[in-house]
Amino acid sequence: xxxxxxxxxxxxxxGAATIEEAIAMxxxxxxxxxxxMVVTPHVKSRTYPSKKAILxxxxxxxxxxxxNGINLLLVPGAEYRIDPELPRxxxxxxxxxxxxxxxxxxxxxxxxxxxxxxxxxxxxxxKQGVTPIIAHPERNSVFIEDHNRLYExxxxxxxxxxxxxxxxxxxxxxxxxAARSFLERGYIHFIASDAHSRSGQLLQFKPAVWEAKRLLSxxxxxxxxxxxxxxxxxxxxxxxxxxxxxxx
Ligand SMILES: [Fe+2]
Numbered sequence: 001x002x003x004x005x006x007x008x009x010x011x012x013x014x015g016a017a018t019i020e021e022a023i024a025m026x027x028x029x030x031x032x033x034x035x036x037m038v039v040t041p042h043v044k045s046r047t048y049p050s051k052k053a054i055l056x057x058x059x060x061x062x063x064x065x066x067x068n069g070i071n072l073l074l075v076p077g078a079e080y081r082i083d084p085e086l087p088r089x090x091x092x093x094x095x096x097x098x099x100x101x102x103x104x105x106x107x108x109x110x111x112x113x114x115x116x117x118x119x120x121x122x123x124x125x126x127k128q129g130v131t132p133i134i135a136h137p138e139r140n141s142v143f144i145e146d147h148n149r150l151y152e153x154x155x156x157x158x159x160x161x162x163x164x165x166x167x168x169x170x171x172x173x174x175x176x177x178a179a180r181s182f183l184e185r186g187y188i189h190f191i192a193s194d195a196h197s198r199s200g201q202l203l204q205f206k207p208a209v210w211e212a213k214r215l216l217s218x219x220x221x222x223x224x225x226x227x228x229x230x231x232x233x234x235x236x237x238x239x240x241x242x243x244x245x246x247x248x
Pocket of ligand 1: 005040135194
């Protein structure tokens, strides 16, 4: 499997604190059947950490993993907070898309708001050939209360990533209900760990895979865990979900 959302790079954000913790996270990921992991540190300000800082840190961790015999392939990426400046930063080459392919960008919202400018920002990114992937919409109270707000962004071309722990009750029943609902409506294109430490979300990955298979078909679960992530890494087109429908 391929995990497209993780905070395994040490010392850049609220993820792994030390290189030892990053190594432990990589071992956990391998034990759960993850072969490739996109490193997606939070970009906390408009300029930090920079694309170069992320790439340098990733190369360093990959080297350490190799020396420790841990066969997890790291892939470049970042998690950007929604911001009206994103399209201009993208045009200036400052943003790190998934696998640096210039095709998919992981974008997060706060847990409590969806700014009015979001649709315009997404449309500007799409015009530049970059598809936004909404990180864990099931954890945002606006999307939870009004599924149509998410539907509208998806129907205009955005994709969505569900966090594995949301499906298994790691956060709250409110979030678990939303996660199941989004999954069943076909609003979700990826399941990823969003792992921040050696425990927590990463340990929810395997149970989330079972739950996704139970709620969907085996084939559909594979699409969210293997085929779509593979396409994202290659910069290939990902089809919208057929199940998507507006909530009335
Ligand atoms: Fe994250």
